[in-house]
Amino acid sequence: MSLGYAEKLSFIEDVGQVGMTEFFDSAHVLQDKVFAWLTVSCNVVKMVFLNDPDTKIEQLAKLIEKSRHLVVFTGAGISTSCGIPDFRGPKGIWTLQREGKPLPEASLPFHRAMPSMTHMALVGLEKAGILKFVISQNVDGLHLRSGIPREKLAELHGNSFMETCSSCGAEYLRDFEVETIGLKETSRRCSDEKCGAKLRDTVLDWEDALPPKEMDLAEKHCRMGDVVLCLGTSLQITPACNLPLKSLRGGGKIVIVNLQKTPKDKKASLVIHGFVDKVIAGVMELLNMQIPPYIRIDLFQIILTQSLSFASVYGLGAPLPFIKSVEVSFSNNQNYKEAILDAQPFLLKRRTVQTETFEIFLNLKFSDGCGCLNTQIQIPFNFEDPDPTDGFKLDKNATFENMREAAIQVLSCGQNAVVERKTTSVPKSEVTVHAIVTNVKTFDYQLSNGDAKPRKEALNGLIMTRKQRSKGRKRKSRP
Secondary structure, eight states: OOOOOHSSOOOOOOOOOOSSSOOOOOOHTTTTTTEEEOOSSSSEEEESSSOOOOOOHHHHHHHHHHHHEEEEEEEEEGGGGGGGSSSTTTTTTHHHHTTOOOOOSSSSSSOOOOOOOOHHHHHHHHHHHHHHEEEEEEOOOOHHHHOOGGGGGETOOTTTTEEEEETTOOOEEEESOOOSSOOOOOEOOOOTTTTTOEEEOOOOOOTOOOHHHHHHHHHHHHHHHHHEEEEOOOOOSTTTGGGGGGGGGGOOOEEEESSSOOOOOOGGGEOOOOOOOHHHHHHHHTTOOOOEEEEEEEEEEEEEEEEEEEEEEEEEOOOOOOEEEEEEEEOOOOOOOEEOOOOEEEEEEOOOOOTOOOEEEEEEOOTTTTTSSEEEEEEEOOOOOOTTTTOOOHHHHHHHHHHHHHHHHHHHHHHEEEEEEEEEEEEEEEEEEEEEEEEEEEOOEETTTTTTEGGGGOOOOOOOOOHHHHHHHOOOOOO
């Protein structure tokens, strides 16, 4: 995983407390009822529940179910299961740096990291109308990629994959990690023809103030929140760490789920020490809600020009990090030489005749981190009497939804569709924008001893649900 963000930050001596001890609530505190065995006589044993308290996960589930304005405040701890290290834990980036130890090596490219079970559970809660707003201190962009609407998300510290236009305010979510931090100018410009201003990165450096727009929204929703759920954050960085406290004035409650103790624990109505994914999986089970799958769809464009150059594959104004190479071949009756393109931009030149019509086959080889090795796209080459108005632009959201449904049915990626086509007469060319499914990740989980696992990875054998367990240990009255 890329550690570029931490390496790009300006050096400061004091990054706060690091190497923090992790604590784990016992299984019976998290999920199991508390009971005691009482010997009534030499041969009779009765099981008596001690006040039959709700477990912590049950308490959290009830708070969420009854909430009118749920706000979630997230930190690095919700992304560790995605392969992204945290900063202050025993194996955190700043902890290892202070100890003079080597940093963890990348397990996959940063731009291919996929949302965790927790990220996708939040998407499910938002779609159900329960979750009203998400405040994130993370720069990994996984909340946006998971499907949280932009208008319901405040990214306080920025997004490593986002560029913004300081002139018109347009935002560009990239497939690649933007090369700078500190709100600096990048090498690209706004694509709006009326603007064209230079773009800037959105990630804050130490000395940068929090963006007013994001901060104002975060403060507004924290004041409105009757439950502010803090997930995977040590709540140390100011002023962001004080945002959840704003809910208290209106009678709201704070819940903290984190492996380390935080300075705000005493203000919280409920503190849970456990892996965020396990806790949230338990909550979703109790709420009888499914965690939606994650389907990643990437875009690229193909340009055909009737000239010496007739085939090229480009990103939409940017690199294509998810494509490693392109193999080009042609229909059987053509004598054009096949080619393997392994350097961006992927460009092929062949001399053509105006009246020729044939098929071009592009075999796209995907980079590491994609869910499949390759996919093939067939493109008709036909410039005979082209119609300059022969173009279209589909509803991307509807097209993407159809692609997601198709990917879920077969649990594989590679599905692709054309979402836009436009033609020009001078020079004669055709530009098509393609969408392609590059990752599929499902969360059909089961719980066993507090472990949340995809169903296909669960152990064989009987896994009892909470309802089944309760049937086997009915409450008995006291003697």
